[in-house]
Amino acid sequence: MTTRIVIGDDHPIVQAALQSALSSVLPELEIIPCQSLDEILAAVPARVDDIDLILLDLGMPGVQGFAALFILLAQFPTIPVAIISARQDAATIRRAIAYGASGYIPKSLSLPVMAEAITRILVGEIWMPPNIGGRGSVQGEDVELAARAASLSAQQLRILAMIVDGKLNKQIAGELGIAEQTVKGHVSTILRKLGVGSRTQAAVLAERLAFGSARTIAGPE
Template sequence: MLRLLIADDHPLFRAALTAAVADAVPGATVEATASMADLLAALERQPDCDLVLLDLRMPGSSGFSSLIQLRGLRPDVPVAIVSGEENPLVVRRAIDFGACGYIPKSASLAVIGDAIRALLDGNEWLPEGLAEAVDQGAAEQALTRQIATLTPQQFKVLMALADGRLNKQIGYELNVTEATVKAHVTAILRKLGLYRRTQAALLARRLLDASADTLTPPLDSTQSDIGDDD
């Protein structure tokens, strides 16, 4: 039996998406969630999930943070984005961050059903006409691949940097020492090819804005400021 998880905070669209799944894949088990916390709990209950249909914006997540977190925690579970955002750059980033497909919310239920069947067959799916428009520069492609190499804990630290948290605050929230946080920041900067935590924070804030024009942060210094947050 196929098992799918839907994550979207809009009740009407959750219901429509659930109906589309039921029509496209009769007999499939579907669980709908409305927040990132609920989705993670559902994945704990259904570790053999066949497909996650994920909205980019819902409580507990913003931009690509939920997609990157899911790919880090459960790289074996396919994740497709279902979003009202149809910017080709956003679609390209989603695919580069590990999404197996991108379904616009403006698509008809019939098209959504076709997409779900294709995704469950192991194919990548992009909306007709948008796939050809999707393009991304080599530098940004490299950076998105680098972000995808972060561990789940490193990604949590990166998101905390976006909120301007100090190492002590991050350590308290993650229940680790300040030295461990500094080690994570060092690893993050190395993996992303950056020099300053302020660059990492800027990049993280752009990750949270799925419509940002570019991910590449400015290189404002060659000096590291890993510990300069007190």
């Protein structure tokens, strides 16, 4: 049986190295390379029932940080998503797992260890480096906030990320190719689901979940 893995990473060297490492442990392997979140969202829908795993670099072009993770989990709830990242601090790793990632693989690991981690994720394990601590290490309010964010649709999550970036409804509508009135409707739903009364409050909550710039991903230890 062929194993199909989407690798979302904008570095061709990383793509090639992962494919080489995985080919040694998964003889029947198909890699679907994507260099941005938009490419993943375009490539997956037609093959959603055939894809076994999405590997996501938190710093890819497009919507960065944990926003991309939330969007993929909302859009493709049946496909596990694992993080592969240059970041390896414990806070970021714990938060990724608490927010729904099926694993967290630092790029500093050797290729054989990365391949082993991916094979474990493929059989249903939640994998992260040893001695990190689990879901309970994340602040309870952040886990509760993540649950509220998870109730948003993929489109609403993208709009929320754009709100964090300070974009107006007209700008959001233009970038997403939808009517401004549709954006207004989504914004109202976002505020209601997050339990806030303004775009500013929504942005503050979203920033706690590290939406937007990758430099805001890690919180305090």
